[in-house]
Amino acid sequence: MSLDVHLDEPDDFNSIELHNSLQTIALAKGIQDFEYNVDCISGKRANYIANVFRVEISERDSKEHNYSVIIKTLVNTERQVLYHKLHEREVLAYNKVISKFKDIQNVLYEHERLELTECLHSNTENSREIIILEDLTTKGYNVDEKLAKYENLGIKEISTVLAELAKFHALSFVFQFKDPVVFKEINIEFHDLLYQNNFLNRTKLRDYFFESFEMSLKLVTDEDAREKLETVKSKLLQLLQMYVKPSKTNVFCHGDCWVNNMLFKHEAGKVCFIDFQAMRYANPVTDIMYFLFISTDSEFRSEHFDLLTTIYYDNLKVFLNKFDVKADDVYKREDFNADIEEFKPYGLLIAMVELRIVTMAAEDESIFKGSRLDLSIEPTDAPEDNELHKIRVNDVVKEAVDNGVLDKLMEIVKI
The missing domain is CATH 3.90.1200 (Aminoglycoside 3'-phosphotransferase; Chain: A, domain 2)
Structure with a gap:
């Protein structure tokens, strides 16, 4: 995949960190050569904490292999310093609590479980704050x-x-x-x-x-x-x-x-x-x-x-x-x-x-x-x-x- 900016890509998504994170998810899902489409969900207002995007990753020249994710990020925002702690707390919640809750529920039939979003990737480093979640609209x-x-x-x-x-x-x-x-x-x-x-x-x-x-x-x-x-x-x-x-x-x-x-x-x-x-x-x-x-x-x-x-x-x-x-x-x-x-x-x-x-x-x-x-x-x-x-x-x-x-x-x- 080229890391060049897509013509239809929001300016707020233009970041090596975001592109590299997408590549990590694509490879994990077995998609080697891919392209993606970005839809901005929220974040345009200056007082939002995070930018939120829905991104559909698909195999180039194939409509059969695709995967949709939600990306929350402070990258390309003016709120990184202000709200870094909130980002850290959410990453901690997904990695230490929600993941444990999902494991606990494995003994239940699927219809009995509380639906919990899977965190696919996260980063809490300064200026690289990102969380990638599964897109539950697909469910x-x-x-x-x-x-x-x-x-x-x-x-x-x-x-x-x-x-x-x-x-x-x-x-x-x-x-x-x-x-x-x-x-x-x-x-x-x-x-x-x-x-x-x-x-x-x-x-x-x-x-x-x-x-x-x-x-x-x-x-x-x-x-x-x-x-x-x-x-x-x-x-x-x-x-x-x-x-x-x-x-x-x-x-x-x-x-x-x-x-x-x-x-x-x-x-x-x-x-x-x-x-x-x-x-x-x-x-x-x-x-x-x-x-x-x-x-x-x-x-x-x-x-x-x-x-x-x-x-x-x-x-x-x-x-x-x-x-x-x-x-x-x-x-x-x-x-x-x-x-x-x-x-x-x-x-x-x-x-x-x-x-x-x-x-x-x-x-x-x-x-x-x-x-x-x-x-x-x-x-x-x-x-x-x-x-x-x-x-x-x-x-x-x-x-x-x-x-x-x-x-x-x-x-x-x-x-």
Whole structure:
């Protein structure tokens, strides 16, 4: 293969590192003489973390031998220094956790397994950051743009995500049960990254968290609730840090669990989780609260919350049984129920911070095509008249007032 630039190749893909990585994959798949086509998935906005491409590698002069991959890279971006740590975390997640999860599931029939993307190649060297993943669209998985834009998110879709999330978390318990020494060695590498001062000082994310909270706060119409939430602002990062620390029960959490970081195969009732830059070792309920509080409204949660937590726990129990692990030995139902109540204030905090991006994603196609973490939008980028943001913020605040979650958060703030 020539390393000359293809005429139809995006400028951002013009790199010896990217070309050489493609050659590595092609040779591994038995394709000696090849050509490729590149499609840019995301990355054009200056505030994306990574450029993401879909690349189809095919044998020259033959349509029978081809292979499609997803390439995520910081090469040819201006964000290499800022977001190198996020890239390192995702590579670590694929190489040490996801690969282990895939091995663990080999004892199951294929239809029983949680779908996990295979990492084919990675590099964490400075200025050579790259991850190459299998392209799951070839297996029928796709980003659901209606879901990404929060249209028609119904009980069926939400239930499917929680059922598959239970399997994802269950694999940590199985990992710990089967190989406790290695499990302990690995989990200490997955301390929270996003809310830690060293990382925040290097990136724009500290400002992002405070500015997002402030924007939501200004939209709150309940004066008493707004005054209470005002006292939270100065302790926002401390509270987030507290909730994502390891607690009594911990697993490898996704850390950024919303629909943009999932691929769906609706006819099979399957979900594949992707984008692991925020993976952390923490309480599993943090993922549940994150997902439910930014993906559903209070009416939906009021009607379905108990059912959804039951769906999660029942699927956790059933999946653990496939590996001869009893749920009562690793995560008793009463402990799970207690964690659900304990972490509801975390759900409120996440909503106050993240609903700005979620509601913008519903109106801006260029946003929903990227991970939520791919954004550090300046305040001037946010529309002033985002009515959906106002509706969603006041909805979650009213819920927190009515169910006592806001008062519980106030008690924690005073400690």
